[in-house]
Amino acid sequence: MLAEMQIELARLRYAAPQAGPVATGRVLSCDGGLLEVTGLPLPIGSLGRIAGGGSASGEGEGALAEVVGFRGGHSLMMLLGDTQLLAPGAQVRGLAAPGMALVGNALLGRALDALGTPIDGGPPPGCTETWPLAGKREGALDRASVDTPFDCGVRAINALLGMGRGQRIGIMAGSGVGKSVLFEQIAGHASADITVVAMIGERAREVSDFVARHMQGPGRGRIVVVAVPADHAPNLRLRAALYASAIAEHFRAQGKSVLLMLDSLTRVAHAARELGLLLGEPGAARGYPPSALAALTRLIERAGNSARSGGAITGVYTVLADGDDMDDPVIDTARAILDGHVVLSRDLAQRGHYPAIDVPASLSRVMDDVAPADIVAAARGVRALIAARESSRDLVMMGAYRAGTDVQLDSALRFSAAIDAFLTQERGESVTLTDSLDQLRGLSADIAAAGAAHA
Numbered sequence: 001m002l003a004e005m006q007i008e009l010a011r012l013r014y015a016a017p018q019a020g021p022v023a024t025g026r027v028l029s030c031d032g033g034l035l036e037v038t039g040l041p042l043p044i045g046s047l048g049r050i051a052g053g054g055s056a057s058g059e060g061e062g063a064l065a066e067v068v069g070f071r072g073g074h075s076l077m078m079l080l081g082d083t084q085l086l087a088p089g090a091q092v093r094g095l096a097a098p099g100m101a102l103v104g105n106a107l108l109g110r111a112l113d114a115l116g117t118p119i120d121g122g123p124p125p126g127c128t129e130t131w132p133l134a135g136k137r138e139g140a141l142d143r144a145s146v147d148t149p150f151d152c153g154v155r156a157i158n159a160l161l162g163m164g165r166g167q168r169i170g171i172m173a174g175s176g177v178g179k180s181v182l183f184e185q186i187a188g189h190a191s192a193d194i195t196v197v198a199m200i201g202e203r204a205r206e207v208s209d210f211v212a213r214h215m216q217g218p219g220r221g222r223i224v225v226v227a228v229p230a231d232h233a234p235n236l237r238l239r240a241a242l243y244a245s246a247i248a249e250h251f252r253a254q255g256k257s258v259l260l261m262l263d264s265l266t267r268v269a270h271a272a273r274e275l276g277l278l279l280g281e282p283g284a285a286r287g288y289p290p291s292a293l294a295a296l297t298r299l300i301e302r303a304g305n306s307a308r309s310g311g312a313i314t315g316v317y318t319v320l321a322d323g324d325d326m327d328d329p330v331i332d333t334a335r336a337i338l339d340g341h342v343v344l345s346r347d348l349a350q351r352g353h354y355p356a357i358d359v360p361a362s363l364s365r366v367m368d369d370v371a372p373a374d375i376v377a378a379a380r381g382v383r384a385l386i387a388a389r390e391s392s393r394d395l396v397m398m399g400a401y402r403a404g405t406d407v408q409l410d411s412a413l414r415f416s417a418a419i420d421a422f423l424t425q426e427r428g429e430s431v432t433l434t435d436s437l438d439q440l441r442g443l444s445a446d447i448a449a450a451g452a453a454h455a
Contacts, residue, residue, distance in 0.1 A: 169364065
């Protein structure tokens with residue numbers, strides 16, 4: 001204890017004093033987690049500490065709140081912790097550096113919350129650089145084209161979809177279909193200089209398991225985890241997505257190839273919806289206010305290639321299909337702005353087919369730019385066979401199909417086992433991009449040879 005006090009005293013001795021007066025206000029009202037504060041004219045995005053309230057960390061130093069709007073000359077603040085012990089008239093003290101996040105190499109190998117506080121039991125990271133939480137807006141011509149292949153470690157995606165460095169792609173599925181498992185597989189085996197993982201609104205157990213599996217060994221020094229479980233405040237969940245994007249942008253500005261993985265985009269939309277409804281915004285598309293869907297667009301657009309630094313952010317976002325509805329507003333919005341999507345099928349998952357990728361329903365908008373012409377042609381042929389087999393599956397299972405009626409379906413049934421072996425992959429297994437393309441060429445050559453012999 002004495003040693004810790006001496007360290008803290010030494011830190012305070014060399015800390016720069018804060019110049020100027022400290023802005024303070026008083027809590028006027030509390031409606032759920034939304035506070036109305038008087039006498040504290042801070043810009044939106046600023047943080048304030050409330051004296052006497054419970055804290056997000058549970059240490060009793062006072063709750064944090066974030067300015068989310070204004071009304072009648074008063075600041076509207078959203079608590080980042082609990083309302084327990086919060087009293088009317090409690091003092092609110094403004095904190096410095098509104099809208100900025102601490103970034104730097106000290107974050108590598110660490111697990112943090114949305115405020116940059118370590119959750120891995122280690123000391124606070126000694127970061128001195130800052131980056132805007134909302135990012136630095138770039139012009140459209142400052143973005144470089146996606147023309148370099150990206151190795152994600154999953155054979156079906158590498159070969160049949162074709163990911164590119166700087167692409168934004170979504171993994172779309174209902175609950176319990178293997179979305180998080182595929183997410184972890186890509187996070188553990190993708191080829192990137194730095195991996196930034198944001199786990200937002202998920203179960204705390206999943207966060208703990210992910211850190212235990214991926215924050216060990218030699219790969220730890222290239223990964224950063226930002227996690228806010230489902231039981232935290234909505235603005236804290238939204239802030240985690242912004243913080244992870246800010247970290248990725250910082251490393252992209254250094255010319256690094258960054259893999260930004262966010263699980264899940266739907267939880268971010270839910271958090272933005274809660275904030276919008278608390279501020280009185282009307283629900284439009286199935287209860288989502290316009291600002292909630294606009295927040296997704298702004299978040300996704302922050303990923304991509306930078307023509308200025310030569311760095312790249314390859315974005316992988318999971319999207320939960322509520323009730324397996326692929327026309328959900330969140331999925332529809334994400335599909336429109338992303339550069340591709342991987343759809344997981346519950347039917348395939350129930351057959352024990354992993355990863356349960358519905359290849360005909362999945363798409364990469366950059367495959368023609370990042371894959372050789374022969375791979376594009378081979379992938380198109382295999383996709384056609386998979387579509388023919390799945391569309392006639394019931395007919396074949398009933399025994400109502402007669403061989404020779406459809407040449408393409410005959411070929412699909414003849415190579416059904418080989419196609420399934422190509423599409424499936426053990427959990428934890430990594431298949432490089434080169435091996436994936438070579439195996440696709442071999443499968444395509446076998447199909448072509450059999451077709452020529454049959455003709």
